[in-house]
Structure formats: C-alpha cells, structure tokens
Amino acid sequence: MATVKIWTDAEAEAHPRVKAVFDDIRATRKTDFVNNVWRALANQPAVLESTWAQVKAVMARESALDPLVKEMLYMAVSISNGCEYCVHSHTASARAKGMTDAQYEDLLAVVGLAATTNALVTALQVPVDPEFKV
Amino acid sequence: MATVKIWTDAEAEAHPRVKAVFDDIRATRKTDFVNNVWRALANQPAVLESTWAQVKAVMARESALDPLVKEMLYMAVSISNGCEYCVHSHTASARAKGMTDAQYEDLLAVVGLAATTNALVTALQVPVDPEFKV
Amino acid sequence: MATVKIWTDAEAEAHPRVKAVFDDIRATRKTDFVNNVWRALANQPAVLESTWAQVKAVMARESALDPLVKEMLYMAVSISNGCEYCVHSHTASARAKGMTDAQYEDLLAVVGLAATTNALVTALQVPVDPEFKV
Amino acid sequence: MATVKIWTDAEAEAHPRVKAVFDDIRATRKTDFVNNVWRALANQPAVLESTWAQVKAVMARESALDPLVKEMLYMAVSISNGCEYCVHSHTASARAKGMTDAQYEDLLAVVGLAATTNALVTALQVPVDPEFKV
Amino acid sequence: MATVKIWTDAEAEAHPRVKAVFDDIRATRKTDFVNNVWRALANQPAVLESTWAQVKAVMARESALDPLVKEMLYMAVSISNGCEYCVHSHTASARAKGMTDAQYEDLLAVVGLAATTNALVTALQVPVDPEFKV
Amino acid sequence: MATVKIWTDAEAEAHPRVKAVFDDIRATRKTDFVNNVWRALANQPAVLESTWAQVKAVMARESALDPLVKEMLYMAVSISNGCEYCVHSHTASARAKGMTDAQYEDLLAVVGLAATTNALVTALQVPVDPEFKV
Known part of the structure; x- marks a missing residue:
C-alpha cells in the first residue's frame, strides 16, 4: 500500500499539470503504459514535474x-x-x-x-x- | 588508519599462503602493484584466498x-x-x-x-x- | 508477516509489564490506538519498556x-x-x-x-x- | 582526497559554463564562498548545472x-x-x-x-x- | 513477488547443475527443505553454485x-x-x-x-x- | 574533524552533568580512558546522559x-x-x-x-x- 493515492488515468486527465507530464511520458516512451511511480508522484505536481524532467534528461537523451x-x-x-x-x-x-x-x-x-x-x-x-x- | 596491519611485500614473501595470492594477483593483472585491500586481508589468509578467488572469478574471466x-x-x-x-x-x-x-x-x-x-x-x-x- | 507474535489487547492485559506500557502509551497519546510496533515489541518486555521510555522522552516532551x-x-x-x-x-x-x-x-x-x-x-x-x- | 580535481577560482573563470554556475551560486547566496562540492562537480558541467538548478529550486525558493x-x-x-x-x-x-x-x-x-x-x-x-x- | 521464476523441485530435477546444488544443500543440512533463495538463484547456475559454495564454506564448517x-x-x-x-x-x-x-x-x-x-x-x-x- | 568541540578532562570537570557521566563511565569500565564519542556528546548533556544510560543498560549488565x-x-x-x-x-x-x-x-x-x-x-x-x- 502507498502513503498516497495512486492516480487513475481519469484523475490525471482532469488535472492539467499531471496530464501534461503523463502525456509527455507516453510520447517519450512510445507506450500507453504509465507506471505507478508517476501515479504516486501526481499528488505533488512540482515534484512530479522536476522528477520526470530529470529522468527524461538522464535516461532518454x-x-x-x-x-x-x-x-x-x-x-x-x-x-x-x-x-x-x-x-x-x-x-x-x-x-x-x-x-x-x-x-x-x-x-x-x-x-x-x-x-x-x-x-x-x-x-x-x-x-x-x-x-x-x- | 586500518583496524589491522597493512602487510609489506617482505612480510607477504615470508608467509606462503599470502605470497601465493599476491603472486597470482600480480600474474593475473600483469602488474607489480598490489593494492591495500589485499595487504589488509593478508591478516586473515582464508578470507584473503576466498575473496581473491571470487574477484578473479567474477572480474577477470x-x-x-x-x-x-x-x-x-x-x-x-x-x-x-x-x-x-x-x-x-x-x-x-x-x-x-x-x-x-x-x-x-x-x-x-x-x-x-x-x-x-x-x-x-x-x-x-x-x-x-x-x-x-x- | 512478523518474525514474532503481534499481541492482542487481551494478551497484553494478562501480562503486567506489557499492560503497564500499553496503558502509558494510551494515556500519553490520549487515544485507545496502540500500533503494531508495540504489539511486536511486547514479546521482549525489557526492550518494549526502554524503547517506549525513549520515544516518550524524545517525542512527547x-x-x-x-x-x-x-x-x-x-x-x-x-x-x-x-x-x-x-x-x-x-x-x-x-x-x-x-x-x-x-x-x-x-x-x-x-x-x-x-x-x-x-x-x-x-x-x-x-x-x-x-x-x-x- | 577527491576522485577528481577541485577547481580553483582561476580555473572556473576560464570555463564559461562553470563560471556561469559559480556566479549564480555567489549571487543567490550573497557570499563569495563557493564550497568544494561545486568545485568537484565542475569537472562534469552538465551534472554541475543540473545539480545547482535542483538545489536552487528546492532550497532557495x-x-x-x-x-x-x-x-x-x-x-x-x-x-x-x-x-x-x-x-x-x-x-x-x-x-x-x-x-x-x-x-x-x-x-x-x-x-x-x-x-x-x-x-x-x-x-x-x-x-x-x-x-x-x- | 520475485523478479525471476521460483523453481519447483521438478524443474530443479531436470537441470543437472541445479539438481547437484539442491542435492548438496539437502545432504549438508540433513533436511529435505530447500528455501526460496536457492529456488530463485537457480535461474543463474553459476551464481547459484558460487553462492552455495561460499555459504557452505562459511556457515557449515x-x-x-x-x-x-x-x-x-x-x-x-x-x-x-x-x-x-x-x-x-x-x-x-x-x-x-x-x-x-x-x-x-x-x-x-x-x-x-x-x-x-x-x-x-x-x-x-x-x-x-x-x-x-x- | 568533528562537527562539535571534543571536550577535554578539564572542561568536563567544570560541568556537573558531564562530569557525572564521565565519572560513571570510568567507574563502570574500571579505566581512566574516556573515548571521544563521550567527549563529543558532552556538548549535548541530555543526549550524553540518555546514550550512556542505554549503553550501560545494554552492554554492562x-x-x-x-x-x-x-x-x-x-x-x-x-x-x-x-x-x-x-x-x-x-x-x-x-x-x-x-x-x-x-x-x-x-x-x-x-x-x-x-x-x-x-x-x-x-x-x-x-x-x-x-x-x-x-
């Protein structure tokens, strides 16, 4: 069990900052699958954005x-x-x-x-x- | 500072089990340099032998x-x-x-x-x- | 799963040293809820007592x-x-x-x-x- | 001892990317003191830049x-x-x-x-x- | 859940290197019970063999x-x-x-x-x- | 180097709470030697007292x-x-x-x-x- 809510796709769609990150994860990785770490970080949009930015910078380039x-x-x-x-x-x-x-x-x-x-x-x-x- | 004596080459030469490991390190690595971890482990010949055997098996093959x-x-x-x-x-x-x-x-x-x-x-x-x- | 039994309230009531700690936890925290760490430590009364004494000293003062x-x-x-x-x-x-x-x-x-x-x-x-x- | 060179101010001045980060550290912290972690990270400009950006975002805002x-x-x-x-x-x-x-x-x-x-x-x-x- | 398959006895029997280690574990420990760490390591026979050799050397002698x-x-x-x-x-x-x-x-x-x-x-x-x- | 002052015997003598702990360490261990961890903890008398009480309870009994x-x-x-x-x-x-x-x-x-x-x-x-x- 997590210490925070694990966001569903519907919940992410309704929140612009979270939706933007989820969309970019899907586009960058060329898959519809968004794994749970991002669904947990969605509770803290600033940490979600900076963590994804770092992962993208380090792993995807x-x-x-x-x-x-x-x-x-x-x-x-x-x-x-x-x-x-x-x-x-x-x-x-x-x-x-x-x-x-x-x-x-x-x-x-x-x-x-x-x-x-x-x-x-x-x-x-x-x-x-x-x-x-x- | 170490918790044990760091063996010199002269001390290693005088101890057959330690000498055998040091000789094999030098032969395997093609260098005369034996770094301090081996000179510290020389105080425990059984651990020296098994550790070198593992390193050789994993890293040198x-x-x-x-x-x-x-x-x-x-x-x-x-x-x-x-x-x-x-x-x-x-x-x-x-x-x-x-x-x-x-x-x-x-x-x-x-x-x-x-x-x-x-x-x-x-x-x-x-x-x-x-x-x-x- | 724990490596030890998790004590129920009934078991704690029957053991004076454990009961004394559980009573003090409830009185100090003003709640009936005793969480599992104390129910696990109940198997080792001396560690239970000293751990609770430290927690109380550090967190509740x-x-x-x-x-x-x-x-x-x-x-x-x-x-x-x-x-x-x-x-x-x-x-x-x-x-x-x-x-x-x-x-x-x-x-x-x-x-x-x-x-x-x-x-x-x-x-x-x-x-x-x-x-x-x- | 470090695994890398610790950059002096003169060395940092001569390297535009490093100089830019050192200047921003000094301006943000309102001090001339740049501590050794930045002088060590100067060997890897991309990591220097991203690490300082994160520290600034998290600690200074x-x-x-x-x-x-x-x-x-x-x-x-x-x-x-x-x-x-x-x-x-x-x-x-x-x-x-x-x-x-x-x-x-x-x-x-x-x-x-x-x-x-x-x-x-x-x-x-x-x-x-x-x-x-x- | 494991990152690898947990081998059953039947699977181990069919693989000579795994079978040899499982047989030796049983003989050394004088029990039929082979715990899961060995059933997980069975996926990597070389690591299985060297790990068991070390455990046997250190714990059983x-x-x-x-x-x-x-x-x-x-x-x-x-x-x-x-x-x-x-x-x-x-x-x-x-x-x-x-x-x-x-x-x-x-x-x-x-x-x-x-x-x-x-x-x-x-x-x-x-x-x-x-x-x-x- | 430490993050705090390492107390000398003279400094400890002048501070009643620290002196009491140092005296008890010497009496319990039957030696005049008080090692540096206690001389560092002397800066925080409450932590010094509780740490020594725990060490004494666990190790010396x-x-x-x-x-x-x-x-x-x-x-x-x-x-x-x-x-x-x-x-x-x-x-x-x-x-x-x-x-x-x-x-x-x-x-x-x-x-x-x-x-x-x-x-x-x-x-x-x-x-x-x-x-x-x-």
Whole structure:
C-alpha cells in the first residue's frame, strides 16, 4: 500500500499539470503504459514535474553510455539501496532494452561481489593507496 | 588508519599462503602493484584466498558484460554503500579500463538520479505494477 | 508477516509489564490506538519498556523543536533507512499533527535532493572545506 | 582526497559554463564562498548545472517549510546516508541559518531514536497497521 | 513477488547443475527443505553454485565461532541492510539452532543501541581515538 | 574533524552533568580512558546522559549473551552501517574482551557473506517461505 493515492488515468486527465507530464511520458516512451511511480508522484505536481524532467534528461537523451548500461547501473543502485519497487521497475526496463540472461547473471555476480568487498574494506578500514590519487 | 596491519611485500614473501595470492594477483593483472585491500586481508589468509578467488572469478574471466561495464557497476554499488576506499579503487580501475570523462559524467548522472527516485519511491511506498511481474 | 507474535489487547492485559506500557502509551497519546510496533515489541518486555521510555522522552516532551518538525525528521530518517513500517507510521503521525500537502511536497523535494547530492559527494569524495571547521 | 580535481577560482573563470554556475551560486547566496562540492562537480558541467538548478529550486525558493527546517531535514538524510562531507556542510548551513544548541540536541535525539526504532521494526518485520492506510 | 521464476523441485530435477546444488544443500543440512533463495538463484547456475559454495564454506564448517553466534551475526547484518527475506530466514535459522527468547531480546537490544550510536557518531563526525590504533 | 568541540578532562570537570557521566563511565569500565564519542556528546548533556544510560543498560549488565558476542554484534552492525569510528571502537573493544584472530576471521567471513546474500536476495526479491512464519 502507498502513503498516497495512486492516480487513475481519469484523475490525471482532469488535472492539467499531471496530464501534461503523463502525456509527455507516453510520447517519450512510445507506450500507453504509465507506471505507478508517476501515479504516486501526481499528488505533488512540482515534484512530479522536476522528477520526470530529470529522468527524461538522464535516461532518454543521447549519451556516452548505452541505454542498457544506464539501466543496469540504475538496477545496481536500486539493489544497493534496497528499493523493492525500483528493483522491479528497472529489472523490467533492462529486460525490455535487451538484457540477456547471461548479462543479468554477470550483473548479479558483480553486485554480490561488490557488496562483500565493500563490507570487508569497511570492516578493515583499508587506507586509500596513494596510487589512486588524481 | 586500518583496524589491522597493512602487510609489506617482505612480510607477504615470508608467509606462503599470502605470497601465493599476491603472486597470482600480480600474474593475473600483469602488474607489480598490489593494492591495500589485499595487504589488509593478508591478516586473515582464508578470507584473503576466498575473496581473491571470487574477484578473479567474477572480474577477470570472459563474460557477457564488457570489463568496463562491470567496473562501472562496481562503482555504482560502492558509491551507494558509501565505501570510500572502494569508490577510489574502482574509479581508478574504470579509468584504467578506458572510462572517458563523458562516460563518467553519465554514470554520475544515473547514480544521482537513481538515489533520488529510490528515495521518493520509498517515501511514497509505491506498489509494484502488475506489468512488472515475471 | 512478523518474525514474532503481534499481541492482542487481551494478551497484553494478562501480562503486567506489557499492560503497564500499553496503558502509558494510551494515556500519553490520549487515544485507545496502540500500533503494531508495540504489539511486536511486547514479546521482549525489557526492550518494549526502554524503547517506549525513549520515544516518550524524545517525542512527547517540551522541546526546542515543534512536534511536527520532529515527526518530519523522523520521516526523513525512516525514508533514508528504507523502513516500510516506519515510513507509514511517521507519515500518518505527521499528518495527524497537521502536515499540509505543501509541506509534504517540500519534504519530498528536500529528501530527494539530499539523496542525489549525498550520492554525488560520495562518488567524488569531496574534501571537507576548512570553512566548515568548528 | 577527491576522485577528481577541485577547481580553483582561476580555473572556473576560464570555463564559461562553470563560471556561469559559480556566479549564480555567489549571487543567490550573497557570499563569495563557493564550497568544494561545486568545485568537484565542475569537472562534469552538465551534472554541475543540473545539480545547482535542483538545489536552487528546492532550497532557495519560497516554500511551505522554513529554510532552517529544510536544512535540518537535509542533515537528517545526510546522517542516515553516512555522508561525511554532507553532514559537515549542512550542519554548518543549519547553524548559519540560526540552529540553536537546543534545536541541534533535539535533532540528534530524534535522529538517534529513529535509527533505533527503524532497526527494531526491521528486525521484527512489523506489519503495517490498517489504520495507517490512506 | 520475485523478479525471476521460483523453481519447483521438478524443474530443479531436470537441470543437472541445479539438481547437484539442491542435492548438496539437502545432504549438508540433513533436511529435505530447500528455501526460496536457492529456488530463485537457480535461474543463474553459476551464481547459484558460487553462492552455495561460499555459504557452505562459511556457515557449515568447523570454526572459531559457535554456529548460533554466526547465525546471530548474520541476523545483525541482515537487519542493518533492511533485507526482509534475510531477516526472516536467519531469525528462523537462529531459532532452529537454539536461540532463546532471552538471547533474542539481547540481540535486539544491541542492534537497536548500535543503530543509535552509529547515527550519533556519524552526526558528530567523532574523530577516532589514537588509543584504537593497531 | 568533528562537527562539535571534543571536550577535554578539564572542561568536563567544570560541568556537573558531564562530569557525572564521565565519572560513571570510568567507574563502570574500571579505566581512566574516556573515548571521544563521550567527549563529543558532552556538548549535548541530555543526549550524553540518555546514550550512556542505554549503553550501560545494554552492554554492562548481566545478560543471556556473552559480552564478547554482544561486542561482535555491535561490530557487525557498525560495519554494515559504514560507521568508521564505530568500527574502530568496537573492534578495539572486542579485542580487549578476548576476540582471537580466528574469531575475527570468522566474523569477517560471515559479515562478507551476509552482505552478498543480502544483495542477491534484494536483487531477486525472493518471497519469504511459508516455513519461516511464526
């Protein structure tokens, strides 16, 4: 259950600022599907607008990284932060962008390994090597 | 400062299990440089051996993901976990594997964006869309 | 589902230490409603007593901060820690203490922004400015 | 030490996009002081611009929450995320905005309490009360 | 709901690598019960094999720590990381290994206390005492 | 560097509430050494008093868990939360209470393993087995 109302399409249609964002999500992503994070953020139009603007700027534009790589980075952060919804939505997006089973397995292996070595390094308070200095 | 002694090369040479791991790190990575995480783990030979075995298995083998992509995933997890040493070591490794300034900027943009949307989704407790079901 | 039994009122009535805490919660908060965290902690009477004593000391006394501000700080921590129950209970408490939609939107904006800048600062390992020294 | 160069004023002056952001930070905050997070982000002009735009939009505008309350929420998130630089910069900002010792003590008490109850709730996996439903 | 298929016994029987791990789990633990984490990992045989090898090496062998103490350490980490499934599985395992109600209460008290003092120390950025140096 | 002043013994002697806590720390622990967390908390006497009261209640009393086990649980939480000072102070305390190198190695192995499996379980969103229900 959410802490706020999840907006239906009818409710979004009746609210100009929300409708404008939903329309742009659909046009940008070329799909009629608007997932629940936007339907929850609709309760706070200013946060809805700025969040969508950031997502569009970061994920939908041309960039130095492949769209799938960006989605996998998003998955890695979401897993590390323990965000259930985010893990689901970005795993689904990565699959939609072509993530293979073998790539998913490698991502899991790296994320699992990083969690271990992060913990060991923190436990031992390893000093940064001078060689890593910029 | 570390919670344990950081082993010198001379100390590692005198301890067969540690020497064997250090030798393999050097041979695998084709460099004489052994960074501090291994010099700290040398105090616990069993953990040193199993950790190196995992790193070698995950990072050094052929895989479905590009070595640079794996290093960038490692960076994303290390940033999310707030591990200072790990951020330094994996940023340096990513650069050594060819990460460009433009790719670094994109990684930062994705990691920063994911942190925000993770927080908002958690704040609103957004329910998982049935469309994401496997 | 919980890892422990959620105590009913009848069970609490039959256990003097638990009953004493539940009675004090009701008297302090001027409501008959005892939420599930206390019904779960009832399995460990010493932890129940010390936790309620701390909550009462921190949240229910006169202080330099407005009760609503304290509740919003509680929300911010609970969101950052990813605690589902805590997000729900403290969002509900903040609303009961008068949090408006506009204040909620501002809290979300700050929490989301802080998550991003925290991540970027950690990624870049920004050194603390001498100007911030006490 | 940072993972990137910390830009001097002279370096910023020579780079139009960076100079524009630094000028706006100084004008908005009515101070010549530009703290290190911006000098680190200067290496990635697009992230510098979007981050400053967000900070300006969230922190510097009129809002439903007092500027000091927003700064204290920022502190609470930064503490929970374990971001050293952020704890320093936002504690300094809160003091500059008038945070008293008594308010600081109350903030610490709430943040410490929330950390405990978050942990206990997670340990016991307390189910959300139906009364909290929207 | 999971992001992957949860394998049934029949499906595991038909896949030699998965079957081998499931057989070893049953033989090592002397029970027919294979819990869901292994049924989820079955989708990635290499990660399944390496994860089980690590769990077996760390948890099932003779060691300097009592099996119950190791399980309680596992609980403490899982609680701190906010991993719902892990809290459930390791609390159940600790009980199966003899954790008493009094021990559980003490664990909760320590974990709750550590969460508070960790938060306060981070808030105040307490410098490490020279006496703690190795 | 800290966000607050680290109190000297002379300063503590001159402040009755702080002096009372410092005296009790010394008497309880049978040592003249008062570590920095208390010297930082001295700036907030109410938080100093309540924090010391909790530490004393949880760590110094008779309990169902061995003092060393409690210290190791404290280490596990501090590592998971990434608290540098706390890792140092509780590792030092565990050693002072007799933690052997072999026990330390086992703790590191468990904490590292738990970090990995926590991450994998979160990545896969493994559903809780009905067998774990209370």
